Amino acid sequence: MTLNRSFPLAALGLLLGASLAQAAAPAQPKLIRRGAYLVSIAGCHDCHTPLKMGAKGPEPDMTRMLSGHPDTLKMPPAPKLPEGPWGWAGSLTMTAFTGPWGVSYSANLTPDKETGLGSWTEAQFLQMVRTRRHLGQGRPILPPMPVQNLQLVSEPDLKAIFAYLQSIPAVHNRVPVPIEPAATPIPMH
Amino acid sequence: MRALLLPVLALTPVWAKAPAPPRLLSQTGLYAAPGVVAARNLAYAPQYPLWTDGAAKARWIHLPAAIDGRDEAGWVFPVGTKAWKEFAFGGRKVETRLLWKTGPRTWVFASYAWNEAQTDAVLVPEGGLPDAAEVAPGLRHGIPSRADCRDCHGQERVEVLGFTALQLSPDRDPGALHGEPLRPGMVTLKELVARRLLQGARPDLLTRPPRIEAEPATRTALGYLQANCATCHRADRPIPGLDLDLRPQAALRTALAPGSFPVPGQPESRILSPGHPERSALLHRMASRNPVAQMPPLGTVRVDRAAVDHVRRWIADLPLVPSH
Numbered sequence: 001m002t003l004n005r006s007f008p009l010a011a012l013g014l015l016l017g018a019s020l021a022q023a024a025a026p027a028q029p030k031l032i033r034r035g036a037y038l039v040s041i042a043g044c045h046d047c048h049t050p051l052k053m054g055a056k057g058p059e060p061d062m063t064r065m066l067s068g069h070p071d072t073l074k075m076p077p078a079p080k081l082p083e084g085p086w087g088w089a090g091s092l093t094m095t096a097f098t099g100p101w102g103v104s105y106s107a108n109l110t111p112d113k114e115t116g117l118g119s120w121t122e123a124q125f126l127q128m129v130r131t132r133r134h135l136g137q138g139r140p141i142l143p144p145m146p147v148q149n150l151q152l153v154s155e156p157d158l159k160a161i162f163a164y165l166q167s168i169p170a171v172h173n174r175v176p177v178p179i180e181p182a183a184t185p186i187p188m189h
Numbered sequence: 190m191r192a193l194l195l196p197v198l199a200l201t202p203v204w205a206k207a208p209a210p211p212r213l214l215s216q217t218g219l220y221a222a223p224g225v226v227a228a229r230n231l232a233y234a235p236q237y238p239l240w241t242d243g244a245a246k247a248r249w250i251h252l253p254a255a256i257d258g259r260d261e262a263g264w265v266f267p268v269g270t271k272a273w274k275e276f277a278f279g280g281r282k283v284e285t286r287l288l289w290k291t292g293p294r295t296w297v298f299a300s301y302a303w304n305e306a307q308t309d310a311v312l313v314p315e316g317g318l319p320d321a322a323e324v325a326p327g328l329r330h331g332i333p334s335r336a337d338c339r340d341c342h343g344q345e346r347v348e349v350l351g352f353t354a355l356q357l358s359p360d361r362d363p364g365a366l367h368g369e370p371l372r373p374g375m376v377t378l379k380e381l382v383a384r385r386l387l388q389g390a391r392p393d394l395l396t397r398p399p400r401i402e403a404e405p406a407t408r409t410a411l412g413y414l415q416a417n418c419a420t421c422h423r424a425d426r427p428i429p430g431l432d433l434d435l436r437p438q439a440a441l442r443t444a445l446a447p448g449s450f451p452v453p454g455q456p457e458s459r460i461l462s463p464g465h466p467e468r469s470a471l472l473h474r475m476a477s478r479n480p481v482a483q484m485p486p487l488g489t490v491r492v493d494r495a496a497v498d499h500v501r502r503w504i505a506d507l508p509l510v511p512s513h
Contacts, residue, residue, distance in 0.1 A: 102481050119429045130336055133486065135428050137340050137421050140480050177451055180481045 028163065035164025038157055039066075047106040047144065050093040058092070067116070067171035069095035069105035078103045078179070088143075097144055103179035104142040112170040117162075125162045126155065142178055207291045210299035214285055214310035217299075218251060219273050223308065227251075230273075231376040234369040235356035237416035240493040242324040244276040244283075246369075250352055256381070258390035261354045261399065262436075263346070266290050272349045276330075283322040284332045285310050288342065288349055296347040298338035328490045337487050341420045350420055354378065354390070358398040364409040366496050401437045410503040411437040413496055417485060433460065444471060463507040472500050 039045070045060055050070055052061040064070060070093065078098035079089055088099030095106045108116040117125070127136035132147045134140070141147045153161070211217050221227040230249040238246065253269035270290040276283050282303040289297040301310030302318055317334035324330045342348060350356075357378050362368065371377065378398060381387040401408045401415075414435045421428065422435040424443075434443045444461035450470035452458035462468040474484035476497045 102479075114430065117429070119427070124429060127340075131340060133340075135431065137428055138486050139483070140486075142481070178481050179451065180453055180477075180479050 031160050031163045032167045033164075034157070035160035035162070035167075038153070038161050039164055042149070042153075042161075044109070047094055048109050050095045052093075058094075064171055064173070066109040066165070066168060067112075067173040068108040068175045069093065069173075071174045071176070075176075099143060100181060101143050102181040104144075105175045105178065106145075108171065108173045108175050109165050110168055110171045110173075111166045112172050115172055115174040116170060117165055118170060120162075122159060122162050126158055129153070129158055139178075207295040207297050210287065210289065210297050210312060212312050214287075214301040217273070217287055217289075217301075218271060219249065219285075219287075230271075231380075232372070232374060233352060233357065233376045234371060235351035235353075235416065236358060236361045236365050236368055237356060237412040238365075238367050238369060239351065239416050240367065240489060240496060241276060242278070242328075242330055242489050242491040244278055244324075244330070245280075246277075247275040248351060249273045250349065250376075252386050255386050255388040258354070258387045258394075261390065261394075263348065264353060264387075266349060268292060270349070272352060274351070278322050278324050278330060281322070282307055282310070283330060284313070284318075286338070288338075288347070290347070296342070298335045298342070300332045300335075300338075302332060325491055330490065333488055340487065343426065351416075354394070355399040355401070355415070357381070358400060360398040360400045362401070362408055362412050364405050366409060366413050366493075366499060403437075406499070406503050406506065410500055411440050413500070414440055417493075417496075421485070461504065461507075464505060466501040466504040469504050472497065472504060475500060 044066065048066045048068055049060045049062065050064050050067075050073075051058040053059075069091075073091075073093060073096075075091065075096055081087065081089065081098065081100075088097060090097045097104050110116040111118040113119050124136050128134075128141075129147065129150050131137070132141050132151070134142075150158075214220075215223065219226060219230060226232070226249060230251045232247070232249050234248065249272070251269075251271040252267060254267035256267065257265035259265075268290050270288075272288045273285055275285045284303065285301045287297070287299045287301070289299070291297050300313040300317070302313050302321060303310040313332050315335050317337065318332040320329045321332045322330045339347075342350065357376070359377050359379060361371075378387070379395060382390070382395060401411050403411060415437055419435040419437075419440075422431075422433045424432075424434040424436075424439065432443060432446065434440065441461075445463070446460075448459065450458060450460050452468060452470050452473040455468045457465075458468040458470055458473075460470050466472050471484075474482050476492055477483050478490060478492060480486075
């Protein structure tokens with residue numbers, strides 16, 4: 001589907017020559033700036049940039065910006081949850097969460113090729129949003145990720161977000177895979 | 190500039206928007222009369238069927254011209270190809286899925302839900318139809334969304350997954366899990382060649398039909414993984430960050446690669462751990478229907494017990510260093 005739309009545009013660019021291609025180049029910084037703005041207001045940093053303790057309390061660790069749950073932080077087994085209405089708990093970094101869905105860790109969104117989005121294509125990113133599935137094909141994306149909100153974002157804005165995420169510093173950080181919930185479901189009500 | 194634009198715009202109908210699928214299954218070309226499949230549509234049965242909660246399946250394909258079979262692993266279907274797959278549970282038809290190639294790179298996906306009287310089926314909304322039929326006490330089969338269809342059949346290069354050289358090979362695996370016998374009239378490689386519906390295939394395709402070369406238990410296991418897992422787990426459609434290719438020629442190499450993957454309570458677990466089914470994430474995920482672990486992640490709500498039992502035995506007997 002992407003090809004259908006992009007091919008005539010690509011052909012148009014070839015026909016009109018280098019002047020248009022040069023004119024298109026400045027659009028990328030603008031796209032990235034828009035992506036940065038969207039990532040900022042959408043709250044992506046809230047869970048994907050780990051908190052560290054600073055002089056004034058918890059603050060985002062910008063050396064690990066958007067790199068998800070730190071692989072250097074070895075988590076003990078998740079605490080046993082009470083029987084409701086309290087339902088979930090989170091780590092002090094705000095990157096690990098336990099609830100009725102199991103234990104989930106916020107993903108590495110930096111362009112690291114092995115552990116982040118560096119090997120992703122834009123189409124795969126869009127597919128991930130469209131399907132609400134991990135890697136665009138696997139398990140459902142887990143709470144507390146508000147992927148349903150991301151699905152309301154327009155395709156141009158999603159492309160801007162992806163362009164921004166591909167432009168930030170890569171952080172090599174292999175986020176743990178999620179842990180299944182205990183065999184006995186926790187009563188929800 | 191306008192003169193330059195016109196030739197480009199003239200190209201666009203080639204990539205014109207795909208047509209909408211018909212509202213009723215009876216309008217798709219499957220039937221010549223109510224309940225009578227049109228003679229131009231060929232019935233077939235893959236030797237390694239996909240597990241769908243134990244559904245009984247029937248499949249047909251319409252080929253308006255020959256398949257380009259030069260790439261044995263990736264046949265290119267002619268424009269106008271239609272493939273249907275009917276799913277029945279407990280003797281009642283529940284859904285029929287349609288794949289329809291409407292242009293060189295465009296496919297229409299559609300699912301049809303059968304009516305109570307079993308006389309026709311109605312187009313399902315794009316988002317699918319949950320709870321379409323009970324397949325076991327408390328478990329209900331949902332008709333997948335069109336996005337789900339694309340997840341398995343491909344985004345840009347779509348394939349008719351059960352209609353491949355290996356799946357239609359007359360050299361059928363006698364141990365294939367849930368293997369269906371070829372009924373009279375079903376199309377195989379031989380019929381495709383005889384009807385000139387397969388062109389460009391290697392000349393010895395019929396004397397040396399595709400086969401998974403392995404001892405029987407491995408042949409069956411790899412055939413099952415090919416049908417149920419390798420539509421997503423394959424190197425030519427890489428899933429980012431997961432170097433796993435479960436097609437027969439690569440399955441053992443990539444699944445045995447170093448690295449870990451969690452099986453609850455098994456700190457030494459890997460994707461495939463020879464001699465240790467309990468440490469093998471592949472088996473754990475096949476046997477799970479917890480959304481975090483389930484594989485395949487869609488299209489099934491019941492564990493395939495026969496497959497789990499076979500794969501468990503196969504892993505237990507798997508030599509530490511595979512011979513191929």
